[in-house]
Amino acid sequence: MEKFSQSRRKFITTLTMLLASGGLLVRYLTPRRAVKRQVLASAARADVPINGALVFRNERLALLRDAHGFYALSLVCTHLGCTVTVTEDVLSCPCHGSRFDRQGRVLSGPADRSLARMDVEVLGERIEVVG
Numbered sequence: 001m002e003k004f005s006q007s008r009r010k011f012i013t014t015l016t017m018l019l020a021s022g023g024l025l026v027r028y029l030t031p032r033r034a035v036k037r038q039v040l041a042s043a044a045r046a047d048v049p050i051n052g053a054l055v056f057r058n059e060r061l062a063l064l065r066d067a068h069g070f071y072a073l074s075l076v077c078t079h080l081g082c083t084v085t086v087t088e089d090v091l092s093c094p095c096h097g098s099r100f101d102r103q104g105r106v107l108s109g110p111a112d113r114s115l116a117r118m119d120v121e122v123l124g125e126r127i128e129v130v131g
């Protein structure tokens with residue numbers, strides 16, 4: 001009887017270990033799902049003239065266009081997080097006066113880091129800013 005009990009206990013332990021390691025193996029070998037693409041803002045190509053910008057105030061980003069194409073910048077100031085204002089020549093922060101060029105590079109502080117660039121996808125006549 002004792003031998004039967006030990007044998008059964010060993011069988012259950014082995015089975016549990018096999019199931020656990022099998023589950024880990026399946027999880028390890030299963031490819032991760034791609035991160036879901038999220039459209040943060042979109043616009044028609046014609047809505048953004050060359051050297052122009054389209055501001056998405058709620059999303060705190062701007063879709064800009066220059067001679068090379070479209071790009072998007074976060075309007076979150078890299079100093080303390082105020083929303084940067086877009087003008088014809090520069091992007092400026094109303095809180096402490098940081099100024100950025102149209103590529104988002106710092107022209108004057110106190111901010112010491114460029115504005116974050118965001119991914120842009122051109123889909124025919126539609127431009128999407130994706131995150």
Ligand code: FES
Pocket residue numbers: 077078079080081082093094095096097098109110111
């Ligand atoms: S938050 Fe923009 S300069 Fe301070």
